[in-house]
Amino acid sequence: MALAAASTTTAALSLLNSQSAAKCDDEILHAPTYPWDHLGLISSYDCAALRRGFQVYRQVCATCHSIERIHYRELVGVTHTTEELLEMASEVDVMDGPNDEGEMFERPAKLADPLPRPYQNEEQGRMANGGALPPDLTLMVKARHAGQDYLFSLLTGYCEAPVGKDVLPGLYYNPYFPGGAIAMPPPLNDDGVEYEDGTPATISQQARDVVQFLNWCAEPEADTRKKEALTYFTVLGITALMTGYYKRFKFSPLKTRTITYVK
Secondary structure, eight states, X not given: OHHHHHHHHXXXXXXXXXXXHHHHHHTSOOOOOOOOGGGSTTOOOOHHHHHHHHHHHHHTGGGTOOOTTOBGGGGBTTTBOHHHHHHHHHTSEXXXXXXXXXXXXXXXXXXXSBOOOSSSSHHHHHHHTTTOOOOOOTTHHHHSTTHHHHHHHHHXXXXXXXXXXXXXTTOEEOTTSTXXXXXXXXXXXXXXXXXXTOOOOOHHHHHHHHHHHHHHHHOTTHHHHHHHHXXXXXXXXXXXXXXXXXXHHHHHHHHHOOOOOXX
């Protein structure tokens, strides 16, 4: 009797939780699926898009967000040349040391240094953004469900709150963000950047480029992994054919022989 009562209680709680989750889920607009060419089995990143995406990050996103796990040297041959990155890094001063006198000092950044952070520590970041800490973007694509689609929808999904939806001061309505209220103001504007290659800098174009760049940041080894996988599967296929032929060659005399029993 007690077991039945416990089972009934557990089922009721599960039903309530599922209804609550469904209600919460209904308040979030799920991102649609967009075509991303670099996700194909034998497709690679578009270096032109990565260069444009890095430009959007530097001129727009880097004012609040960091990419701490990417170094200048990793961008060589991907977005810029070595000379361009050396010039870009020299414009940034980084803290180094201690020197021979035991003191810290500033020096121009080198290719071995990570991309600069907008804030020196977490407390400074929260103070500058009303208590909300802008997250690091290195692994953001992998940290969110439907990574590329979610980020693209989030960047392009800002709109006026519907009637009956209250948004607190300092927050902005975005139906793709859980709860609908996000502390980040709309970061992109038409012609907010001027692309070097003359590509029209619409909001959707900027969002698409920066999302591809963030995807590369999360998986910079993706192209190499695809090349190696193609090589491995090619070798595996040839090995399988050779093994099958060798097996038939060795066993064909045994399988075709005739055994005669003589009394």
